[in-house]
Each structure stands twice: as C-alpha cells, then as structure tokens.
Amino acid sequence: MSKKKVIIVGAGPGGLTAGMLLSQKGLEVDIYEKRNIVGGRNGYIQAGEFKFDIGPTFFLMKDVLERLFTICNRNLSDYVKVIELDKMYHLIFDNKRFVPTTNFEQMVEEIERVFPGSSEGYKKYIERERKKYDRLIPCLEVPYGNITDYISMRLVKALPYLDSHKSLFDVLGNYFDDDMLKICFTFQAKYIGMSPWLAPGLFSILSFIEHSGGVFHIEGGLNQLSQALAKVTEENGGNIHLSKEVKEIIVENGIARGIRLSDDTTIWGDYVIINADFANAMTKIVSKENRRKYTDEKLKKMKYSCSTFMLYIGIDKIYEEIYHHNIFFANDYKHNVEEIVSNSIVPDDPSFYVHNPSVIDKTLAPEGKSALYVLVPIGNTSGGIDWEAEKENYKEKLLNLLETKAGMTDLRSHIEEIRVITPNDWEHKMDVYDGATFNLGHNMGQLLYFRPHNEFEEFENCYLVGGGTHPGSGLPTIYESARISSELIMKREGISIS
Structure with missing residues (x-):
C-alpha cells in the first residue's frame, strides 16, 4: 500500500516540526516554502558578514523540543548547542537595574537589593505559580475541536488557577506591591504581543516558565532550531521545497485535496497542513467560497497582537x-x-x-x-x-x-x-x-476551543500549526501545535506517536 502524502504549506517551526514527526512515522512529507530558507520568523538574516535571528531569541521550555526529538529517536543536543544563561536578562528602568536569575537564593538576594521587603512575595509567587503551571500545561497539550472538550478533569483541576477574571498585572498584585517589580514579572506579555493590563491572568505562567525552567541560547542563533528540524525531516525522507510559493489550497467537495503553486503546478496529497500566518493564509490561499466561518469580515473583527x-x-x-x-x-x-x-x-x-x-x-x-x-x-x-x-x-x-x-x-x-x-x-x-508579529491575540475569546482549531473547521483533511492555532504563539507552543495536529493525523491513520 502506498504511503499517505502530507503537504505542508510553510517551513516555519510548526511546519518543520510536523514534517519531522510525520516523516518519522513513515508518511510521505513535502513542505513548500515561499522563501529561500527555512524557519519563517524563526529564520535568519544575513547582512554581509553578520547573521541575525529574524524573530525569537529566547529559547524556553527546551524539554518540549527535546521530547519531540526523542519521539524521532534523536537527541536535540546532537543537532544544536544549547547554552543556559545564568542571568536571564537585565531589566533597566530610569533609576533601577534588576538582574533576575534562575538561582532561587540569588534571586531572593537580588529582589531584596533592588526592591527591599519584597522577597516573601517572590516565594509565594514561586509556590502558587508552580501549582498553576502543573495544572494548566496539561490543558494546553490536547486539542479543543469540540466544546465538550472543556468537560475534563484536566480543566476542572485547573479552574481555580485560571485567573481568567483578572488581568496579568492584577495577578502579580497578589504577590508584590511595587508596580515596577510587577512589571518585571509581567513584561513577558509582550511574548504574545499583549499588554500586561489586558492579558488574561493565566499568563502569569510565562514568567514562571523562565524562573523555573531557565532561559537558553542556541549557538548560531535560535534559527538553528529550525535548521535542526529541517535536517531530521530530510533524514527521514521528507522533502523541503524552497522558493516555492503556494497560491491556493485545492478543495473539492469539502475536502482538501492538494495545493496549487504560483507557477500553476498542482500537487495532490491526502492531507494539507497550513503553517502560514493564519489570517494571511485565509485571505491569500483559501478561496472565499471555502471559508464560511473565517470570512474576510470575521478576520477583520478578530483581535491581533x-x-x-x-x-x-x-x-x-x-x-x-x-x-x-x-x-x-x-x-x-x-x-x-x-x-x-x-x-x-x-x-x-x-x-x-x-x-x-x-x-x-x-x-x-x-x-x-x-x-x-x-x-x-x-x-x-x-x-x-x-x-x-x-x-x-x-x-x-x-x-x-x-x-x-x-x-x-x-x-x-x-x-x-x-x-x-x-x-x-x-x-x-x-x-x-496586519504586521501582527505575534499572530492572533491571546484574549480569552481566542483561546482553546475559541482559537482556530488544529483540525481545521472549514473543510476536511486540513490541519493548522503555528501561532494562529491552539495552543498559541511562542516557539514551545508552536512545537506543541505541530505535535497535536500530527497526532490527529496519525490517529486517523492508526499510527501511535510514541
């Protein structure tokens, strides 16, 4: 029996992760990328002798990507050099400089140096946010294709920690009185392109992820992560086609059948995965007649970063x-x-x-x-x-x-x-x-079931990966979106991901 063919639109981190996982499990994978390099916003710019990451520069939750490489019988450390930063970053205000670290004792000392009397709040922050993290992360690791997916013990256990009725800034008020110190634990809302005063309180786990799990650099830049994903995909027999712009998703009788390139070449497949920027893809490569939910008018009304x-x-x-x-x-x-x-x-x-x-x-x-x-x-x-x-x-x-x-x-x-x-x-x-670098906004009305689904709602055999689908923006969650969508395809094919 011939292999099932998966066509992936876009060689960003989501598309490459899906390509790596699906090719590892024996599916035929072809990735089509408009640019002449892989990575999308996780790619690089070469300016003369200098090389720059285009977008992400913080590598967080490295265990997420390590697990995906393990699924593919690989070690991430064989493909990239990971460097942990002892001092996470320098935060510079008009009259203060604060240097957070992952070392708990040193962090307590640093808080007392810059914000005297506030370290007890930090200890409470670590204690409660750890519980919050442990309960929320499992909720982000599964798809929300049906409203009934909310009926689960995972969400029941997480409910007391969602803080959905508070802003992120208000949640940090549970721990700290000094507004400047609150900013040091809420500026991370910018990772998802939002305001700390508007972002839902559940995103207090963003700073906790840094303080508990660390901040890492990749030698050569974070673009090397996408290079590594591409390498494993090709080692598995997957194909990456650069400088190949997709003009249209071909849909017949409510089923995605393939793609049409800008040179009018037609590629047929069994599944199509869209890794392109969600709203841009809807308006550029999915015809209006195939968009009943995500019309141009609906897209304009959605919130963006x-x-x-x-x-x-x-x-x-x-x-x-x-x-x-x-x-x-x-x-x-x-x-x-x-x-x-x-x-x-x-x-x-x-x-x-x-x-x-x-x-x-x-x-x-x-x-x-x-x-x-x-x-x-x-x-x-x-x-x-x-x-x-x-x-x-x-x-x-x-x-x-x-x-x-x-x-x-x-x-x-x-x-x-x-x-x-x-x-x-x-x-x-x-x-x-809209130049919204961090994709769709992460307000409560655009999370979980209310975010575009991993298994696309508009037509069959089409799946989404990237920051515009569940779980959301940021490299770790983009990797997770690819795992979730890949698992949905594998389930249909009777393949176990483990």
Missing part, C-alpha cells in the same frame, strides 16, 4: 558591558503600552529590547565584531501609521536611544551593516496579517 520595529546592526566592536538580553523600559511603561495597543501612535519614549549575543556566541560575526538585534514593540498596521514616512526618523531615534539610554555612546561610528523591518515590512514582505 502588536507588531515590532526591528534593527539588525553589524558593528566592528563588541560591547562587553551590554548583557546578552537587555530590556530598557519607557519612563512611563503603562502609557507606552497603551500607545502600542492603540495601533495608531508611534511612541516617542518607547521601551526596547537589545539582544547582544556576540558576548557569548562568536559564530554570528567575525572576530572582534558583533551582531546587535534591537526590537521595539509597536502597534500593528491596522492603525494606519505610514511607516514609509516614519521609518528613517524612527531608526535614527532608536540609534540615539542606544547611544544614550543603552550607553553605546560611539555606536554610529562602528556600524558596518544595518537592516530595518517595520510593521509594514512584516505585513507585505513577511506575509503577516
């Missing part, structure tokens, strides 16, 4: 005093977040993140040089900001902030390469709907 303004700077020196991960907060952080959420204001005093991996990773730039990555959370394109007009001025504003607030006083004189990505670029060059 913020966007980001990016600088990738190759310089001829290394700023040894600048840590690996650094977050510089606006003087009025709440006001800054409100500007971001409005989608129509270019912040004059932005918060920004500086990634300086060359202090520990010498593979990203020539000797004595470094690859600096700068990210500014900013409104998505739905607010109508003219980024072609704003781009150059905002780039200069950020360079000024790097030279003043970040202390890189001579930065401009050392720049050899610089690349910029605006929200407009995310939308039109990276195929991200």
Whole structure:
C-alpha cells in the first residue's frame, strides 16, 4: 500500500516540526516554502558578514523540543548547542537595574537589593505559580475541536488557577506591591504581543516558565532550531521545497485535496497542513467560497497582537558591558503600552529590547565584531501609521536611544551593516496579517476551543500549526501545535506517536 502524502504549506517551526514527526512515522512529507530558507520568523538574516535571528531569541521550555526529538529517536543536543544563561536578562528602568536569575537564593538576594521587603512575595509567587503551571500545561497539550472538550478533569483541576477574571498585572498584585517589580514579572506579555493590563491572568505562567525552567541560547542563533528540524525531516525522507510559493489550497467537495503553486503546478496529497500566518493564509490561499466561518469580515473583527520595529546592526566592536538580553523600559511603561495597543501612535519614549549575543556566541560575526538585534514593540498596521514616512526618523531615534539610554555612546561610528523591518515590512514582505508579529491575540475569546482549531473547521483533511492555532504563539507552543495536529493525523491513520 502506498504511503499517505502530507503537504505542508510553510517551513516555519510548526511546519518543520510536523514534517519531522510525520516523516518519522513513515508518511510521505513535502513542505513548500515561499522563501529561500527555512524557519519563517524563526529564520535568519544575513547582512554581509553578520547573521541575525529574524524573530525569537529566547529559547524556553527546551524539554518540549527535546521530547519531540526523542519521539524521532534523536537527541536535540546532537543537532544544536544549547547554552543556559545564568542571568536571564537585565531589566533597566530610569533609576533601577534588576538582574533576575534562575538561582532561587540569588534571586531572593537580588529582589531584596533592588526592591527591599519584597522577597516573601517572590516565594509565594514561586509556590502558587508552580501549582498553576502543573495544572494548566496539561490543558494546553490536547486539542479543543469540540466544546465538550472543556468537560475534563484536566480543566476542572485547573479552574481555580485560571485567573481568567483578572488581568496579568492584577495577578502579580497578589504577590508584590511595587508596580515596577510587577512589571518585571509581567513584561513577558509582550511574548504574545499583549499588554500586561489586558492579558488574561493565566499568563502569569510565562514568567514562571523562565524562573523555573531557565532561559537558553542556541549557538548560531535560535534559527538553528529550525535548521535542526529541517535536517531530521530530510533524514527521514521528507522533502523541503524552497522558493516555492503556494497560491491556493485545492478543495473539492469539502475536502482538501492538494495545493496549487504560483507557477500553476498542482500537487495532490491526502492531507494539507497550513503553517502560514493564519489570517494571511485565509485571505491569500483559501478561496472565499471555502471559508464560511473565517470570512474576510470575521478576520477583520478578530483581535491581533502588536507588531515590532526591528534593527539588525553589524558593528566592528563588541560591547562587553551590554548583557546578552537587555530590556530598557519607557519612563512611563503603562502609557507606552497603551500607545502600542492603540495601533495608531508611534511612541516617542518607547521601551526596547537589545539582544547582544556576540558576548557569548562568536559564530554570528567575525572576530572582534558583533551582531546587535534591537526590537521595539509597536502597534500593528491596522492603525494606519505610514511607516514609509516614519521609518528613517524612527531608526535614527532608536540609534540615539542606544547611544544614550543603552550607553553605546560611539555606536554610529562602528556600524558596518544595518537592516530595518517595520510593521509594514512584516505585513507585505513577511506575509503577516496586519504586521501582527505575534499572530492572533491571546484574549480569552481566542483561546482553546475559541482559537482556530488544529483540525481545521472549514473543510476536511486540513490541519493548522503555528501561532494562529491552539495552543498559541511562542516557539514551545508552536512545537506543541505541530505535535497535536500530527497526532490527529496519525490517529486517523492508526499510527501511535510514541
């Protein structure tokens, strides 16, 4: 009997993970990717001699990916070099610098140094959030294709810890009185593109994941994770077709039958997995006649994450005093977040993140040089900001902030390469709907059953992976989305994933 064929649209981390798992189990896998490299937002930019991750730079919950490699009879450590960061990041305010660590005793000392009298709250935070994590994570590891999936002991046990009636910022108020300290445990809402004052309280587990499980770097950048997934897929006999743009999902009688490429080549298969940005894929490669639920009007009404303004700077020196991960907060952080959420204001005093991996990773730039990555959370394109007009001025504003607030006083004189990505670029060059870098919003009305399902609702034999489906955005949850969707296909084929 011939192998069942799985066609995957997009070689992002979700598509590659699904490709790895399904090819391991003997299915015929073909992945079609528009760009000439794998990874999507987990890919890389090469600027002269310098290499930069495009998107994610924090590797969290490494056990998730390790388990998936184990399923494929592989060890993740054979494919990438994982480096744990003792100091997770530097958090810089106008008058304080806070350096969280995964070492509990040192963290208590650091809290007392910067926020005297607050360490007891930290101990309570660790105790309760551990219980919350243990109860919530199992709820994110299963699909929610039917409303009846809510009727489970998993969710019953998790209910007291959901904190769905509170914002993330309010939940941290259970532990800390100092607003600045609350920000240190809630800025992680930006990982899902949301405001701490609007994100559901259940997302307090984001900071706990860092404090309990650690923050990791991958030598060569996190793009190497996608390279590793691609390598295993090909070792298993899967095929990755680069520079092959998918124009259309072919649907016949309510069943996905294959894809049509931009050159009008038709590829037939038994299953289609969509890894492309969800809303962008709906409007670009799924015809209107095949979208009863996710119409253009419905997509416009859905909530989306913020966007980001990016600088990738190759310089001829290394700023040894600048840590690996650094977050510089606006003087009025709440006001800054409100500007971001409005989608129509270019912040004059932005918060920004500086990634300086060359202090520990010498593979990203020539000797004595470094690859600096700068990210500014900013409104998505739905607010109508003219980024072609704003781009150059905002780039200069950020360079000024790097030279003043970040202390890189001579930065401009050392720049050899610089690349910029605006929200407009995310939308039109990276195929991200509204330039919403972190995909669909993670409000309660767009989680679990209410998020686009792993087994797509519009037509049969089609599955979703990536940040636009359950469980949500972020590398670990994207990997999980691929495992869930792959398991659903395997179940139909009578294949065990273990």
